[in-house]
Amino acid sequence: MDATVEVNGLRKRFGATRALDDMTFTVRPGVVTGFVGPNGAGKSTTMRIVVGLDRPDEGSALVGGAAYRTLKRPLTHVGALLDASALQPSRTGRDHLLWLARSQGLGPRRVDEVLGLVGLGPAARRKAGGYSLGMRQRLGIAAALLGDPPVLLFDEPFNGLDPEGIVWIRGLLRSLADGGRAVLVSSHLMSELQDVAGHLIVAGRGRVVADRDVEGLIAAASDGRVSLRTTAREDAMEALARAGATVTVTGTDALTVSGLTAAGTVAALTAAGVPFAEVSAHRATLEEAYMELTRESVEFR
Numbered sequence: 001m002d003a004t005v006e007v008n009g010l011r012k013r014f015g016a017t018r019a020l021d022d023m024t025f026t027v028r029p030g031v032v033t034g035f036v037g038p039n040g041a042g043k044s045t046t047m048r049i050v051v052g053l054d055r056p057d058e059g060s061a062l063v064g065g066a067a068y069r070t071l072k073r074p075l076t077h078v079g080a081l082l083d084a085s086a087l088q089p090s091r092t093g094r095d096h097l098l099w100l101a102r103s104q105g106l107g108p109r110r111v112d113e114v115l116g117l118v119g120l121g122p123a124a125r126r127k128a129g130g131y132s133l134g135m136r137q138r139l140g141i142a143a144a145l146l147g148d149p150p151v152l153l154f155d156e157p158f159n160g161l162d163p164e165g166i167v168w169i170r171g172l173l174r175s176l177a178d179g180g181r182a183v184l185v186s187s188h189l190m191s192e193l194q195d196v197a198g199h200l201i202v203a204g205r206g207r208v209v210a211d212r213d214v215e216g217l218i219a220a221a222s223d224g225r226v227s228l229r230t231t232a233r234e235d236a237m238e239a240l241a242r243a244g245a246t247v248t249v250t251g252t253d254a255l256t257v258s259g260l261t262a263a264g265t266v267a268a269l270t271a272a273g274v275p276f277a278e279v280s281a282h283r284a285t286l287e288e289a290y291m292e293l294t295r296e297s298v299e300f301r
């Protein structure tokens with residue numbers, strides 16, 4: 001089965017709300033694709049449609065070329081974390097997974113394997129109703145991994161995780177993609193996807209606003225800018241402005257300069273006798289790249 005998700009021309013209304021308005025994109029294998037956009041942009045609705053939990057008014061969503069409802073043992077084709085609270089509180093985490101596994105013809109060995117993968121082994125025999133949000137997220141991720149599917153969808157997987165959990169899930173997402181899987185991860189915080197997403201789909205008002213590889217995006221947003229550290233921030237800003245640069249404050253001792261090369265920046269500061277350290281080509285954060293990308297989209301605003 002080929003590991004892709006093809007979303008084509010999805011439209012969906014909930015009463016007067018237009019949730020999806022021609023949502024179209026493809027998720028490819030081998031890379032983590034970030035699915036971002038403000039609250040209400042249509043990310044969850046799209047993911048729910050991909051796994052057959054909602055029906056579109058128009059359009060189609062295919063997993064490995066097939067509609068979800070036609071898949072036999074669907075958890076072996078696509079795994080999804082959509083709503084981590086969707087569990088039976090009186091059941092233990094392990095029983096929850098055993099029940100899911102049985103429905104797919106999978107045995108208890110795989111259940112214990114995925115429990116270990118998500119670090120829930122010690123809590124597996126406790127009632128899921130007593131789990132923290134972070135533990136529920138881990139249980140939901142275990143469920144998604146159960147059938148070792150080539151396609152994975154995670155809706156806001158960072159929710160409720162502590163910093164250690166966030167680092168863990170980044171590693172997990174990377175290794176899933178490195179293993180050739182298609183991985184779609186939604187988030188409304190760009191910083192969560194930093195150093196993880198290789199591709200970005202930006203949604204706004206039910207449609208795709210941008211669909212680009214992250215490296216190209218960061219390169220474009222970094223274009224020609226220079227990062228600088230100085231203990232004399234005000235003096236540096238004055239000297240650089242005099243030399244024709246536009247200067248942005250990015251930290252207590254950090255500035256980003258545009259309109260001057262690194263050499264030009266050094267020359268202007270030296271001529272004005274302003275002390276400085278670390279002059280380098282600026283590499284935009286994913287957050288900056290996102291702002292740049294959505295700046296031009298009036299509709300997005």
Ligand SMILES: Nc1ncnc2c1ncn2[C@@H]1O[C@H](COP(=O)(O)OP(=O)(O)OP(=O)(O)O)[C@@H](O)[C@H]1O
Binds near residue numbers: 037
């Ligand atoms: N079952 C529903 N009934 C009514 N309206 C809905 C339903 N599901 C989604 N919507 C509406 O559809 C729009 C898209 O919602 P959706 O949850 O898909 O967005 P999202 O991008 O996932 O946002 P968030 O980041 O908040 O999860 C919103 O205006 C939402 O209120």
